[in-house]
Amino acid sequence: MKRTIENIENQFETFQILNENGEIVNQDAMPDLSDEELKELMFRMVYTRILDQRSIALNRQGRLGFYAPTAGQEASQLGTHYALEKEDFVVPAYRDVPQLIWHGLPLYQAFLFSRGHFHGNQFPEGVNALSPQIIIGAQYTQAAGIALGMKKRGKKNVAITYTGDGGTSQGDFYEGMNFAGAYGAPAIFVVQNNRFAISVPVEKQTAAKTLAQKAVAAGIDGIQVDGMDVLAVYAATKQARERAVNGEGPTLIETLTYRYGPHTMAGDDPTRYRSEDLDNEWEKKDPLVRFRKFLEGKGLWSEEEENKVIEQAKEEIKEAIKKADEQPKQKVTDLMENMYETLPAHLQEQYDEYKAKESK
Ligand SMILES: Cc1ncc(C[n+]2csc(CCOP(=O)(O)OP(=O)(O)O)c2C)c(N)n1
Ligand SMILES: [Mg+2]
Numbered sequence: 001m002k003r004t005i006e007n008i009e010n011q012f013e014t015f016q017i018l019n020e021n022g023e024i025v026n027q028d029a030m031p032d033l034s035d036e037e038l039k040e041l042m043f044r045m046v047y048t049r050i051l052d053q054r055s056i057a058l059n060r061q062g063r064l065g066f067y068a069p070t071a072g073q074e075a076s077q078l079g080t081h082y083a084l085e086k087e088d089f090v091v092p093a094y095r096d097v098p099q100l101i102w103h104g105l106p107l108y109q110a111f112l113f114s115r116g117h118f119h120g121n122q123f124p125e126g127v128n129a130l131s132p133q134i135i136i137g138a139q140y141t142q143a144a145g146i147a148l149g150m151k152k153r154g155k156k157n158v159a160i161t162y163t164g165d166g167g168t169s170q171g172d173f174y175e176g177m178n179f180a181g182a183y184g185a186p187a188i189f190v191v192q193n194n195r196f197a198i199s200v201p202v203e204k205q206t207a208a209k210t211l212a213q214k215a216v217a218a219g220i221d222g223i224q225v226d227g228m229d230v231l232a233v234y235a236a237t238k239q240a241r242e243r244a245v246n247g248e249g250p251t252l253i254e255t256l257t258y259r260y261g262p263h264t265m266a267g268d269d270p271t272r273y274r275s276e277d278l279d280n281e282w283e284k285k286d287p288l289v290r291f292r293k294f295l296e297g298k299g300l301w302s303e304e305e306e307n308k309v310i311e312q313a314k315e316e317i318k319e320a321i322k323k324a325d326e327q328p329k330q331k332v333t334d335l336m337e338n339m340y341e342t343l344p345a346h347l348q349e350q351y352d353e354y355k356a357k358e359s360k
Pocket of ligand 2: 164165166192193194195196197198
């Protein structure tokens with residue numbers, strides 16, 4: 001029997017447009033973005049880096065609950081999201097709060113989500129997104145279903161979903177892609193390969209050389225992208241979106257990226273499972289640094305401009321946390337009211353008991 005795996009794997013080369021020095025190395029693939037749009041992308045990446053720093057600080061002060069750091073992954077998260085339309089559906093994992101915010105989720109609600117407050121999951125009308133998924137991989141099957149629904153309704157929209165390198169070991173990962181492929185559903189499956197699933201390195205996760213090649217078994221397109229290059233991430237997602245709305249089916253996009261911080265703020269220590277050399281290697285690839293160099297070269301960005309974004313982000317974060325603090329505390333009866341339109345009899349009794357307690 002002939003070995004075929006090498007032939008397949010070798011087709012999955014990393015797609016890059018902007019190298020580490022901020023130079024265009026693939027002019028033909030350069031996406032059609034105006035100067036204003038390029039600046040908006042930088043604005044969002046800088047803003048999100050600040051949001052990450054503030055969220056970590058707020059968590060340490062006990063003012064936020066669950067938080068999964070995002071620094072390092074900005075190009076991967078925001079480059080994919082920037083290729084979407086407002087009506088597209090975002091199906092995120094726990095680290096993908098930035099995409100939700102840029103899709104229209106008010107910041108104070110993202111903070112409430114972090115605190116486990118139900119209002120953090122009540123998305124405003126017109127914000128087409130699900131709450132961040134905690135169950136690894138489950139969002140892949142949900143996105144396939146949402147995408148099929150859009151197709152059946154004749155919408156020219158897509159559902160995009162995100163998981164990590166670890167998520168590709170889950171059954172739901174394959175089920176979602178396979179289903180969407182079989183039904184030609186307009187889905188975009190993103191794997192943010194930050195090399196670790198908590199402390200488990202990707203090399204221990206799979207024998208596959210790339211995660212993008214996992215698309216082959218589902219009969220769909222797959223591409224591996226430099227996830228620190230916002231232009232390549234954007235261009236790949238834009239193309240995947242066009243194919244999806246033209247009835248050409250789903251795409252799997254693997255972004256090669258890195259999280260600078262810990263897995264979550266719950267207490268893992270990355271120095272116990274990642275070497276300093278590896279950290280340094282990836283920090284040299286920083287998505288903000290290289291895009292800043294590129295924009296500065298075009299006369300589109302300056303330190304002054306960046307400082308303005310930082311100030312705006314800090315101000316808006318301060319306002320948002322204040323607004324989150326002002327929300328009424330959640331009560332046990334809120335939980336019941338949100339769960340049922342008509343309470344079953346056995347809960348009615350408990351409801352009355354808590355209602356009485358809460359009114360004291
Ligand atoms: C089904 C399931 N199994 C295990 C966990 C515990 N868990 C939470 S995050 C995580 C690692 C996920 O790593 P990866 O998919 O690479 O995403 P990353 O956190 O790196 O973005 C695990 C195993 C879970 N949430 N759900
Ligand atoms: Mg990971």
